[in-house]
Amino acid sequence: MSDxxxxxxxxxxxxxxxxxxxxxxxxxxxxxxRDILGRRPTxxxxxxxxxxxxxxxxxxSSKVHLRNLAPDADQARHLLAGIGANAGVVDIGQxxxxxxxxxxxxxPSFVEPHQGAATGIGGxxxxxxxxGARPIAVMDALRFGPADAHDTARVLPGVVSGIxxxxxxxxxxxxxxxxxxxxxxxxxxxxxxxxxxxxxxxxLQAAQASGAGNKVVLFGxxxxxxxxxxxxxxxxxxxxxxxxxxxxxxxxxxxxxxLEKLLIECxxxxxxxxxxxxxxxxxxxxxxxxTTELAAGGDGGMAVxxxxxxLRDPSLTPAxxxxxxxxxxxxxxxxxxxxxxxxxVCAKWDVQATVIGEVTEDGLxxxxxxxxxxxxxxxxxxxxxxxYDRPMTRPGGLDALTENGPEGLDRPADGLALGDTxxxxxxxxxxADKRWVTEQYDPIVRGNTVLAMPxxxxxxxxxxxxxxxxxxxxxxxxxxxxxxxxxxxxxxxAEAYRNVAMTGARPVAVTNCLNFGSPEDPEVMWQLAxxxxxxxxxxxxxxxxxxxxxVSLYNQTGSTPIRPTPVIGVLGVHxxxxxxxxxxxxxxxxxxxxxxxxTAEFGxxxxxxxxxxxxxGRPPAVDLxxxxxxAALIAAAAAEGVLxxxxxxxxxxxxxxxAESCLRGGVGCWVSLAGxxxxxGVDAEPPPDLFTALFSESSGRAVVSVTPGREDDFADxxxxxxxxxxxxxxxxxxxLTVVNxxxxxxADLERVxxxxxxxxxx
Amino acid sequence: MRYxxxxxxxxxxxxxxLRGVDAVILPGGFSYGDYLRCGAIARLSPVMAELxxxxxxxxxxxxxxxxxxxxxxxxxxxxxxxxNAKRRFIHRDVRLSVECASTPxxxxxxxxxxxxxPLKSGEGAYxxxxxxxxxxxxxxxxxxxxxxxAPNGAARNIAGICSEEGNVVGLMPHPEHAIDPLTGPSxxxxxxxxSVVAAxxxxxxxxxx
Numbered sequence: 001m002s003d004x005x006x007x008x009x010x011x012x013x014x015x016x017x018x019x020x021x022x023x024x025x026x027x028x029x030x031x032x033x034r035d036i037l038g039r040r041p042t043x044x045x046x047x048x049x050x051x052x053x054x055x056x057x058x059x060x061s062s063k064v065h066l067r068n069l070a071p072d073a074d075q076a077r078h079l080l081a082g083i084g085a086n087a088g089v090v091d092i093g094q095x096x097x098x099x100x101x102x103x104x105x106x107x108p109s110f111v112e113p114h115q116g117a118a119t120g121i122g123g124x125x126x127x128x129x130x131x132g133a134r135p136i137a138v139m140d141a142l143r144f145g146p147a148d149a150h151d152t153a154r155v156l157p158g159v160v161s162g163i164x165x166x167x168x169x170x171x172x173x174x175x176x177x178x179x180x181x182x183x184x185x186x187x188x189x190x191x192x193x194x195x196x197x198x199x200x201x202x203x204l205q206a207a208q209a210s211g212a213g214n215k216v217v218l219f220g221x222x223x224x225x226x227x228x229x230x231x232x233x234x235x236x237x238x239x240x241x242x243x244x245x246x247x248x249x250x251x252x253x254x255x256x257x258x259l260e261k262l263l264i265e266c267x268x269x270x271x272x273x274x275x276x277x278x279x280x281x282x283x284x285x286x287x288x289x290x291t292t293e294l295a296a297g298g299d300g301g302m303a304v305x306x307x308x309x310x311l312r313d314p315s316l317t318p319a320x321x322x323x324x325x326x327x328x329x330x331x332x333x334x335x336x337x338x339x340x341x342x343x344x345v346c347a348k349w350d351v352q353a354t355v356i357g358e359v360t361e362d363g364l365x366x367x368x369x370x371x372x373x374x375x376x377x378x379x380x381x382x383x384x385x386x387x388y389d390r391p392m393t394r395p396g397g398l399d400a401l402t403e404n405g406p407e408g409l410d411r412p413a414d415g416l417a418l419g420d421t422x423x424x425x426x427x428x429x430x431x432a433d434k435r436w437v438t439e440q441y442d443p444i445v446r447g448n449t450v451l452a453m454p455x456x457x458x459x460x461x462x463x464x465x466x467x468x469x470x471x472x473x474x475x476x477x478x479x480x481x482x483x484x485x486x487x488x489x490x491x492x493x494a495e496a497y498r499n500v501a502m503t504g505a506r507p508v509a510v511t512n513c514l515n516f517g518s519p520e521d522p523e524v525m526w527q528l529a530x531x532x533x534x535x536x537x538x539x540x541x542x543x544x545x546x547x548x549x550x551v552s553l554y555n556q557t558g559s560t561p562i563r564p565t566p567v568i569g570v571l572g573v574h575x576x577x578x579x580x581x582x583x584x585x586x587x588x589x590x591x592x593x594x595x596x597x598x599t600a601e602f603g604x605x606x607x608x609x610x611x612x613x614x615x616x617g618r619p620p621a622v623d624l625x626x627x628x629x630x631a632a633l634i635a636a637a638a639a640e641g642v643l644x645x646x647x648x649x650x651x652x653x654x655x656x657x658x659a660e661s662c663l664r665g666g667v668g669c670w671v672s673l674a675g676x677x678x679x680x681g682v683d684a685e686p687p688p689d690l691f692t693a694l695f696s697e698s699s700g701r702a703v704v705s706v707t708p709g710r711e712d713d714f715a716d717x718x719x720x721x722x723x724x725x726x727x728x729x730x731x732x733x734x735x736l737t738v739v740n741x742x743x744x745x746x747a748d749l750e751r752v753x754x755x756x757x758x759x760x761x762x
Numbered sequence: 763m764r765y766x767x768x769x770x771x772x773x774x775x776x777x778x779x780l781r782g783v784d785a786v787i788l789p790g791g792f793s794y795g796d797y798l799r800c801g802a803i804a805r806l807s808p809v810m811a812e813l814x815x816x817x818x819x820x821x822x823x824x825x826x827x828x829x830x831x832x833x834x835x836x837x838x839x840x841x842x843x844x845x846n847a848k849r850r851f852i853h854r855d856v857r858l859s860v861e862c863a864s865t866p867x868x869x870x871x872x873x874x875x876x877x878x879x880p881l882k883s884g885e886g887a888y889x890x891x892x893x894x895x896x897x898x899x900x901x902x903x904x905x906x907x908x909x910x911x912a913p914n915g916a917a918r919n920i921a922g923i924c925s926e927e928g929n930v931v932g933l934m935p936h937p938e939h940a941i942d943p944l945t946g947p948s949x950x951x952x953x954x955x956x957s958v959v960a961a962x963x964x965x966x967x968x969x970x971x
Contacts, residue, residue: 164851168882169792258795440851442882444939444946445790461945578944762848 005043006372014040023050029386036381044367044374047319049382051285052292055553058385061519062551065529068536071545078508079545080204088547089131089204090509092573094468097204099131100196102141102474102513102569104552108252109191113158117191118166118255122327124195125170125260126281129267130330132205133197136446137460138167140177140193141474141513141567142437145186147429147760152181155189156437157761162255163193164440169257170264173449174441175458178474178567181429187557192513192550192567196472198462203271208278208297209333212361216294216302217339219346219353220263220329223287224312227253227325259328259351266349267330275342278333288322288382290331291357295365296383298333304357306369318367318374333359392529393522402483405617406602411691418655418690419742421611423752425652425695426659428610432756433663450577454664456499456648457572459580467576473499474570475650476515478563479604480619485527486534488604489566490622493538494699496570498648501631502702504581504638505572510539512549512568517561519553527564528553535566541624544570579638584665585731586644591711592669594654594726595630595718596701600692606651607695626700626723633721634702642710642717644731649701655694655738657703662736662746663753671729672739690741705731763787765941766955768962775807784962785822785866786813788829790882790936800843800885801831810836822866822958823930827883830922830932839923839932840898841890846883847915853882855947856935857909858921862902865928870957876909877950879935881921886934888916888923898923906933 010016020030023046033041033049041049055061071079080089080097089099105120121138128135140163145152167174172195209216270276278298280290287309295302306318316324334342339355346353360366365382367375412418425431434453443452450469451459457473475495481488493510500507512535517524528551539546555562574580585592602608603617637643645665649657662668673693688696706714718725729739737743763770771783780786793804804810810832817823817838825833833839846852855878863873871877890898895918898904906922914934922933937951 161850164884168851168884169795171791256795258792258797261792261795439853442851442853444853444880444882447939447945450944 006374007042007376008373010042011039016040018046020046020050023047024054025050029053032386037377042374044318044322045377047323048288048292048375051288051323052382053385055519056284057289059551060386060388061390061525061553062514062528063387064389065532068532069546072540074543075539075545079547080201088509088545090547090571091201092462092468092470094463094466095200096462096468097199097201098196098470098571099128099133099199100194100472100511100569100571101127101548101550102192102194102511102567103127103550104513104515105191105193106188106515106552106555109159110155110189112252113155114162114165115252115254117159117162118257119253119327120191120193121163121166122255122257122260123283124193125172126283126330128195128197129264130205130279130281131197131199132203132271133199134268135172135195135197135264137175137458137472138172138193138195139175139458139472139474140191141476142178143180143182143185143190143565145181145189146183147181149186151186153761159189159191160437160440166255166257168442170261171445173443173445173452175443175449175452175460176473177453178476179434179437182478182563184478184562188555188562190515190555190565192515194472194474194511194569196470196571205271205276206278209294209302209359210298210300211277211335212300212359213336214277214359215334215336215339215355216304216357216359217332217334217342217353218309218329218356219332219351221256221259221326222310222312222352223316223321223324223329224326225316225320225324228320228323253325253327255327262349262351263328263330266346266351269345270332270342273341273345275334275338275345276332277335280331282329282331284325286322286324286326291365292379292382294331294333295379298359301360301362301364301366301379302357303360304367306367306374308354308356310352310354318369390519390525391522392526394526395523401616402618406605406608406614409608409612409614415741418694418738419744421607421695422655422659423744425606425610425656426749426753427756428606429756429760431606431652431656433754434757435754436757436761450580451503451582455583456502457505459503459505459574459577461577467578469574469577471500471503471505471572471574472569474567475499476565476567477604478565479609479615481531481564481566482615483604483617483619485530485564487619487622489531489534489568490538490624491619491699492566492568493535494622494624494627495648495650496568497542497627497631498702500570500572501634502581502646502648503574504579504635505574506635507544507570507572507631509544509571510546510568512546512566514549514551515555515562515565515567516553517556521561524561531564531566535568538624542628575639579641581634581638581643581646582664583647583661584645585661585667585669585705586665587667588708589730589732590644590705590708591730592671592703592705592728593714594701594703594728595633595723596626596698597724598688598693598696598698598701600688601696601698605695605697620697620699623700629721629723630700630702633717633723636721637714637717640713642707642714644705644707646702646704649703650697653695653697654703659736659749661703663749666746667731668733668735668737668746669729669731670733670737673728674739694738763955765952766959768955768959773809775809778808778812780812780816785958788823788825788832790827790829793828793832796828799835801828801835804832805835814838817930820927820929822961824867824954825932826936826938827934830934831885833930833932838930839925840894841888841923843885843934844887844889845885846887851884852913853880854913855879856881856913858906858935859909861907862905862924865905865924865931866958866961867931867954868905868957870953870960877940878948879937879940879951880947881913881935883914883934886914886916888920888934890917901926905931
C-alpha cells in the first residue's frame with residue numbers, strides 16, 4: 001500500500017484508514033497532522049510525524065518543565081551554545097571549548113544488551129561529532145535489577161561487553177560511571193552513556209540547512225531495516241500489506257565501531273577543511289529526523305530524492321527508509337562548489353557518501369521516490385511537535401513512605417558490630433569493587449587520562465603544555481529521589497559537583513539524563529516536574545548552567561515505574577592536572593581530616609537498604625552553599641599542594657569513604673571519632689555517636705589527608721573558606737582502625753570488597 | 763617517541779612508502795574493527811608490503827598490542843594472539859620481567875628488570891606450538907614475560923617476543939602508556955623508546971606513530 005501512497009493519492013483518498021494509533025499518535029495528534037497538511041498524510045509522512053512527535057524526539061511531555069532549566073545570564077557566562085543545539089558548548093579557557101552530553105539507551109539495552117548498549121555509545125558520540133568536536137572520553141551510568149537476579153546475569157554482562165566492544169574499538173577512554181543494582185530496574189535497566197568532546201572556539205558547527213542550491217549529503221553506513229520505529233514502538237505489520245517482512249527486522253540497531261571511528265576522523269577533516277555548511281547526526285528517527293531538523297533549522301526548504309539513498313535492503317518502503325535507525329550515519333549540507341572536495345575526504349576515509357537532495361527556497365520538505373512525491377510538509381511542523389502540560393499528582397503513598405523513617409531500625413550494638421556493618425556495606429553490590437566491569441574498558445587510550453574509575457571523577461588532560469584539563473562525574477540516587485524528587489535531584493547534583501571538585505577542578509556545567517516512568521501517570525509526571533525544578537533551582541544556586549540533556553520516559557514494567565532516577569553529570573575545569581588529587585591515602589603518614597557537618601541522616605541510606613532493606617523517611621538535607629565552599633576549598637588546597645588525598649562522602653558515609661581511601665592507597669589509617677565535632681565551633685550540639693559518625697549520609701562532606709608538614713596551611717584554608725574541619729587521625733599501617741570500635745586489616749577489606757562481583761558474574 | 767627525543771612520522775596505511783624512517787612502531791588499536799582475526803586485514807595494507815622486506819633487512823620494528831597481532835599475521839613473528847582465557851577484554855597494570863635486553867627496543871634495560879605497564883586487550887593470549895615455544899625459549903627470543911600468572915592465559919606467560927635477528931619485537935602490554943606517572947602507572951615503559959633512539963644516536967629517528 002505504501003508503495004503507491006503518494007501526496008497525490010493522499011489528496012484523492014481522504015477516507016483511507018491509517019494505522020496512526022499503532023505508530024503511537026493519538027486521535028488528536030493525527031487530526032492535527034491532517035489539519036497542518038490540509039489532507040491526510042501519506043504513509044511516509046505519517047511515519048515521519050509519528051517518530052518526530054514521539055516522546056523520544058519531541059520531548060512533548062517534558063518540554064514545559066525543561067524550560068525551567070534555561071540558564072540565566074550569570075549561569076550562561078561561559079557558554080558558547082546551549083540547550084537546543086545537539087549539546088551545549090562550554091568555554092574552558094585558553095581557546096578551548098568542550099561539549100558533553102548524556103543520553104539513555106535503556107529500552108534497546110534490555111531487549112539486546114550487547115548491541116543496545118554499544119549503539120548507545122555510538123549515538124552519543126555522533127551527537128558530539130555533530131557539534132564539530134573531537135570526542136575524547138566516554139562514561140557509562142548503569143542500573144540493573146538485583147545483582148543476584150537471573151536476568152541480571154544476562155543483561156549486565158551483555159551491556160558491559162557492548163560498551164567495551166564499541167568504546168574500546170573507537171579508541172575513546174571510558175573514564176568513569178556508575179553501577180547500581182535495585183529491584184526497580186529489573187525489567188527496565190538504565191544504560192546512560194556520556195560523551196565529551198573537545199574543540200577550539202572557532203570550530204562550532206551548525207545543525208541547519210541554509211543556502212538554496214546547497215547539496216544534502218548522507219554519509220556513513222547504508223540504510224537498512226534495523227531499528228525501524230525504535231523511537232515510536234512500531235507495529236511493523238501496519239506498513240506492509242504483503243507481510244513476511246517483520247521477521248527480518250531487528251528492532252535493536254547493530255553497531256559498527258570501526259565505521260564510526262572512520263566517521264569521526266572523516267568529519268573532523270571535513271570540518272577542518274571548511275567543507276560543511278551544516279551537519280546533523282542520525283540517531284533516533286534516522287533520516288526523518290535529520291532532514292526535518294536540518295530543514296527546520298535553515299532558512300529554506302529541502303528536496304530529497306529517496307532513490308539516491310544507499311540501501312542495504314532494496315525492498316524497504318519510503319516509510320521504513322525514513323524511520324530506519326541504522327547506525328553510523330551523518331547528514332551534511334555542502335556548497336555545490338565544494339562537493340568534489342567533500343567526496344574526496346570521504347573517499348580517503350573509506351566512508352560512502354551520497355548526494356540525496358538539495359536545499360530549496362520553497363520552505364517545504366519534499367521527498368520523491370520512484371518518480372512520485374511521497375512527502376511534502378512544512379518541516380517546522382514536524383520538528384516542533386506538540387507540547388503537553390500533563391496532569392500531575394503528588395504520589396498518594398509518599399506521606400506514608402516519608403513518615404516511616406529509619407529511626408526505629410536496629411543499630412549495631414557495639415564496636416564489633418560496627419565493623420561488621422562496614423564489611424556488609426563494602427561487600428554489597430552497589431559499593432563493592434567495580435573492577436569486574438571497569439577492567440573491560442580501556443580508560444587510558446589517547447594517553448591523556450590522569451584519573452579514572454574508581455576515582456571520584458574522571459580527569460583528562462587537554463593541554464600538555466599548560467596542564468589544562470577537565471573532570472567529569474555522574475551521580476544519581478533513585479532512593480533519595482523516590483522520597484523527595486526535588487531534594488533527591490539536588491543531592492545527585494551536589495554529589496556530582498562534589499566528586500568533580502575532589503580532583504581539584506572547578507565545576508562549570510551540568511548535563512542530565514532524566515529516567516522516569518510513564519508521563520501519562522500523573523504521579524510520575526509530578527516526580528519529573530519536581531526533579532526538574534530541583535535541578536533548575538540547584539544549578540541557579542551553584543551558578544552553573546545545564547548545557548543539555550536527555551529525557552527517557554516510559555521506564556516501567558507494566559504499570560510500575562522505576563524509581564525516579566535523574567542522572568546528573570557535572571563538568572569541571574582543572575587548571576593544572578599535575579596538581580590533581582586522588583582518592584587513595586598516601587604511603588607516608590598523613591593527617592586525616594573530615595570536612596563538613598554530620599547529623600543523623602539515614603533516610604534512603606545505603607545502611608538502611610543493605611542491612612534492613614528499608615526505604616523511608618527523609619533524604620539528607622542539601623546545603624549548596626556548603627558545597628560551593630567545600631569545592632572552593634579543595635580547589636585552593638589542591639593548587640597549593642597541601643592535599644595528599646580527597647574523597648567525597650556519599651553512600652555509606654564516612655566508614656565507606658575511609659575504607660575506599662585505604663583500598664585505593666593500599667594503606668591503613670587510624671582514626672578517633674571521639675573529638676568529632678558535630679558543628680565545629682557550635683557547642684550546643686552534642687557530637688554524634690559512633691554509628692552516626694560512621695554511616696550517616698549527610699551531604700557536603702569529604703575526607704582528606706593532608707600533605708605532611710602542611711597541616712597548619714590546610715587548617716587556615718579551611719577557616720578561610722568557612723568549611724568545618726575535624727581532625728580524625730592519621731594514615732599508615734595496614735589496618736583501618738576506629739578507636740573504641742574496630743580494627744580491620746586492609747587485606748580483609750580488599751577481600752570482602754573485591755569478591756562480590758566476580759562471585760556473581762564469573 | 764617525542765618523550766624519548768625522536769621525531770614521530772605518521773605512515774598512512776594505503777601508501778607504499780616508509781618515508782625514510784629509521785624505525786617503525788605499529789601501535790595498538792582496532793584495525794578494521796578486528797571483526798575478523800585481530801590484525802588479519804591490516805597485514806594486507808599496502809604499507810605492509812614495504813614494511814615486511816624492510817624488517818627482513820634489519821629495520822627495527824615494534825608492534826604493540828594490535829601491532830603485535832599484525833606482526834604475527836604478517837609472519838614477521840611466529841605464533842598468534844588468541845582470545846583471553848576468560849574471553850573478556852582486560853585492562854590491568856601488569857608486572858613484566860625483561861628477559862631479553864639485546865634487542866634494539868630493550869637494550870636500555872638490564873635483563874631481569876621488572877616493569878609495571880598497562881595491559882589492555884581482548885585477544886592477548888600468546889599461543890604457538892610446543893616446538894616454536896621451545897625454540898623461542900632456547901634462542902632467548904622471549905623479550906618480556908608476565909610475572910606471576912598471565913592474566914590472559916598466555917602460553918608460558920609470554921608477553922612479548924622478537925624475531926631471530928631481534929630487530930622485530932612484538933608485545934601485548936603497552937609501554938607507551940607507561941612513560942609518565944601522571945598518565946600511567948609508571949615511567950617504566952619509556953626504555954623501549956629511548957633504547958631505539960640510543961641505537962640511532964646522532965641521527966633523528968623517525969617512527970610511525
